[in-house]
Amino acid sequence: xxxxxxTPKFRILKIGQSMTLQCAQDMNHNYMYxxxxxxxxxxxxxxxxxxxxxxxxxxxxxxxxxxxxTTEDFPLRLELAAPSQTSVYFCxxxxxxxxxxxxxxxxxxxxxxxx
Amino acid sequence: GENVEQHPSTLSVQEGDSAVIKCTYSDSASNxxxxxxxxxxxxxxxxxxxxxxxxxxxxxxxxxxxxxTAKHFSLHITETQxxxxxxYFCAASMDSNYQxxxxxxxxxIIKP
Numbered sequence: 001x002x003x004x005x006x007t008p009k010f011r012i013l014k015i016g017q018s019m020t021l022q023c024a025q026d027m028n029h030n031y032m033y034x035x036x037x038x039x040x041x042x043x044x045x046x047x048x049x050x051x052x053x054x055x056x057x058x059x060x061x062x063x064x065x066x067x068x069x070t071t072e073d074f075p076l077r078l079e080l081a082a083p084s085q086t087s088v089y090f091c092x093x094x095x096x097x098x099x100x101x102x103x104x105x106x107x108x109x110x111x112x113x114x115x
Numbered sequence: 116g117e118n119v120e121q122h123p124s125t126l127s128v129q130e131g132d133s134a135v136i137k138c139t140y141s142d143s144a145s146n147x148x149x150x151x152x153x154x155x156x157x158x159x160x161x162x163x164x165x166x167x168x169x170x171x172x173x174x175x176x177x178x179x180x181x182x183x184t185a186k187h188f189s190l191h192i193t194e195t196q197x198x199x200x201x202x203y204f205c206a207a208s209m210d211s212n213y214q215x216x217x218x219x220x221x222x223x224i225i226k227p
Contacts, residue, residue, distance in 0.1 A: 031213055041219075042204060042218065042219045042220045043204065043217050048213060048214060050213055058214070094213075102149070102164070103149065104149075107158065108157075108158055109158055
């Protein structure tokens with residue numbers, strides 16, 4: 001298993017540009033999450049999904065959008081990038097409830113700089 | 116909603132000594148408490164977790180204790196080593212909620 005994968009690893013955007021951060025997991029997890037981590041800070045939840053076709057906002061959703069058309073993929077879309085979106089973005093996934101195992105598995109992260 | 120506070124924000128200990136990081140939570144319905152370790156430039160990884168029906172759990176040099184009455188839980192690292200240097204995050208959740216509520220993190224520095 002590759003676990004949780006993210007692409008790209010690094011990206012520099014100009015103000016006003018848009019991009020999609022890709023996230024995929026091969027563990028058949030139904031829960032998936034997007035976090036951002038600003039330098040020296042903790043994790044803030046942007047969006048999460050409890051299964052294909054179902055998404056919901058987290059703590060800091062403004063400026064972002066998500067979709068979940070398959071169990072495996074959970075892309076994060078940034079529209080009109082702003083310097084405040086400079087951060088490291090982590091995708092995570094978690095097993096279904098019936099497995100009673102709550103660990104969130106994180107991808108390696110995408111380091112985004114907006115100039 | 117749930118709130119998790121974590122202390123201290125930075126902890127510096129001599130190699131070989133013990134380190135203790137404490138977290139408090141606000142919602143008595145929370146029943147799952149994980150600890151994640153994040154090395155510099157890496158992803159967070161689970162190191163130990165505990166459920167509310169257990170008071171203590173150990174895994175080699177690390178342990179977690181839970182006091183449900185006081186609503187706090189702690190991470191204990193004994194015989195600290197240089198590779199323990201990292202940021203540690205606590206979190207809390209309940210079965211009915213898909214989200215983890217995260218603490219702000221503790222930077223642990225191991226002095227040689």
